[in-house]
Amino acid sequence: MSWGRVYFAIQAIAGAAWWAAVFVFPPVRGATLGSLDPVVIAILDIPLFVVGSALAASGLKAAAVATTAWTLIVTVALGVYATMTGEAGWGVLLMSVSAGGSLLALSLTLIGRVPTEWIIAGPFGFRPADMRARPAAHLMLTALEIVIFWGLFLGVIPLVLSGLELRWGLGIPFPAAARPVGVVVLVFASALGLWSAAVMSRIGGGTPLPAAMPNRLVIAGPYRVVRNPMALASIAQGVAVGLLLSSWLVVLYAISGALLWNYAVRPHEERDLEARFGDEFRRYRAAVRCWWPRLRPYVPAPARDDGQYALGG
Template sequence: MQWGRRYFAVQAIAGAAWWVAVWISPFVREATLGGLDPVAVAILDVPLFVVASAIAAFGVRAAAVVVTVWTMLVTVGLAGYATVTGEAGWGVVFMTAASCGSAVALCLVLLGRVPTEWIIAGPFAFRPAGTRTSPTAHVWATAAQIVVFWGLFLWVFPVLIAALEQRWGLSATVPWLVDAARPVGVVVFVLASALGIWAAAAMSTKGDGTPLPAAMPNRLVIAGPYRHVRNPMALAGIVQGAAVGLVLGSWLVVAYAIAGSLLWNFAIRPFEEADLEARFGDDFRRYRAAVRCWCPRLTAVSAAELGRESDPLIR
């Protein structure tokens, strides 16, 4: 709860400072509000955002709810306004960040923690694949996952984000740097994709399962790229997202990839690794101690390092 209150205190100060900047700087006013009347906006925003954040900093739960709901409504409304008019793009960026921060702080104030377990509920809950499913079926399911997830998260969403970035007037203003980054992005994307496919193949052919949360492998696979890094598919996906941002010349897409990495690392990975530890026990604990999550080993982990004389799944 204390961290939530601290966040609202910082938000109150930042909000007050922003309104001061709006009144004294035409540049700040135009970049964040566009053609909106600052007086009309301030009549509601100062009490519902600045003042409510200050009150929430004292642990008043009702104020925390008010400021969070108001921030989200403003974010949606401002995004619509920016999309129609092409103005106030930076206001959308800042309010989106404030919405995410307020939502997390609200959870801390109300619950004392962030209920990340909600992310893996229902169809996203971790479950092992059916033992009667054939290896071929696992391979096809993994291939379908790659097509759907890569198409959605590495094409549809980035293209939409890049289009909004351009519409909101947030595109990079150094054309030669954007052009120079594109071929780098293509090379990095190809390499990251190869890593992702290699990891998916190892998982589906040796683990009696798939990378899907609802059909996880029944065996602890330490093969292929898993001998160098614990989460090669997640690493590949994040690098792919950043590479797509370079290809599209979109810093917002790169930020989207970074945000995805933070969400996965802090909200999803702990549950995934807890599930693996519960199912594979000491084998997974030794593997976790020997192989890092993000930074690959230069040399592949061996069976001896994992306390085994040999293992057909470690190769």
Template sequence: MRWGRACFAVLAVAGAAWWCAVPLLPWVREATLGSLDPLPIALLDLPLFVLASALAALGWRPAAYVATGWTALVALAMAGYATVTTEAGWGALAMLAAAGWSALGLCLLLLGRVPTAWIVAGPFGFRPASARDGVLGHVAATLAQLVVFWGLFLVVLPAAVVLVEQRWRLAVAMPAWTVPLGTVVLLLASALGLWSAFAMSTRGGGTPLPAAMPNRLVVAGPYRFVRNPMALAGIVQGAAVGLIGSSWLVLVYALLGSLVWNHAVRPHEEADLERRFGEEFRAYRRAVRCWLPRLRPVPARG
């Protein structure tokens, strides 16, 4: 609850500071509101966002609902306005960030935590793969997964982010060397991802997908050096795509993806591995770090 109140306190201070800057700094008004008249917006936003956030920071829960709902509504409205007019892109981006922050604060205020279990529910729930598929079946399923997930998270979504970045006039010029650097990094990270996927599907009796998890703990290939090589590869791939596309927003997208995976998905995945493999996984977790590779690999098994 304390952290939830802190989130709303940050929103209240940031909102108040922004409304002080709007009439005093023309460039702030133009960047965040475009040609919109700030007066009618202020008449609604000051009580429903700034004041409500301040009251939520003091622990009044109804105000948290008001602030979160209003922030989400304004974020959607500003995103639509920026997309149609190409104005106020920074305002739309700020409100989207505020909406996510207020949703985080609401969860912490009401529940004391972020309910991440839904991420691994339903079709994404952890289930061992069928042994009847065999190694070739697991390899084929893994390759199909890579095509779908890499296509979605490394092509479709980054392309959408770049389009928004350009439409909202948020693009920032990057040096020319970022394109060749990003290309090299993408190739290396993709090779790591393929190596990891091959080790998982040939040695683990399953696939990297949660709905068809390996039946054996895999300590082979890159898993001898680092505990989550596929996640590491995916994050680096996302950052490389940002460099290739000269998009700082895609770099932020990759960073946010890493935070979501590390704090929302990984704890559930590792809890499932500990339930299924017990001390074998705990010993592996003690020996191999999550993100920083070892200089010397642990002995292979699995």
């Protein structure tokens, strides 16, 4: 049995258990369905979600498509209902997890893998920066990227998540030390991100953007102690913003971003770097870890040409 079918089997069992709890325990019904009539919802959801997941687990691909589509529809509809009424917040959260899991399981069921290459398609495909551009142009583009990405991923999205968390009644009290710790982490992580971006742009002849990647493998500054300091800084920034907002959903969002980048994006990025920089990158990858800094900075072997090496993000 494939992992996709295993997931659908687990989802069928979990769905049946949840519906049993809805009818037996009023607190579960209130937390996940609010004031919605459970009988009306069950008439549709049990066949399409529970039975559909069971049929998908048996290998029926049409059932996998149908139950995934239904899960997505319910997630969106329940999200709108929870936002309008302030009820059923935990139901939205559970259905969001189910929707993500169903999409992954559907990919495994239909094509036998998760098509992570879609993430780097089109404008997000890996391409070296224009070597004819002046260093100042790379710096300006890097600065613009920082403003846009930090504003979106560390400002707009966390504020929306934090607001939904409160509206849906999912807030959890944070200790008093959370905000001071968040300030400290945010300052240091932001400094690391700016330093890393500057080194990449100045020495690498490119930017952190996938469509304008460095032309040289630069092993300098923070890249001598950790392979992806910008990714490390971004995750730490996200967690820090979550602490500042007292939002566990934002903290979870940051951790989820780390997992997405590590398992979906990083393999493609490293294959690109290996194809372009060969043995030099392989030696660097073997000596410097992706997430855990070295105690002693890595010193690369003498370069054969211009002596400069840079690693993207």
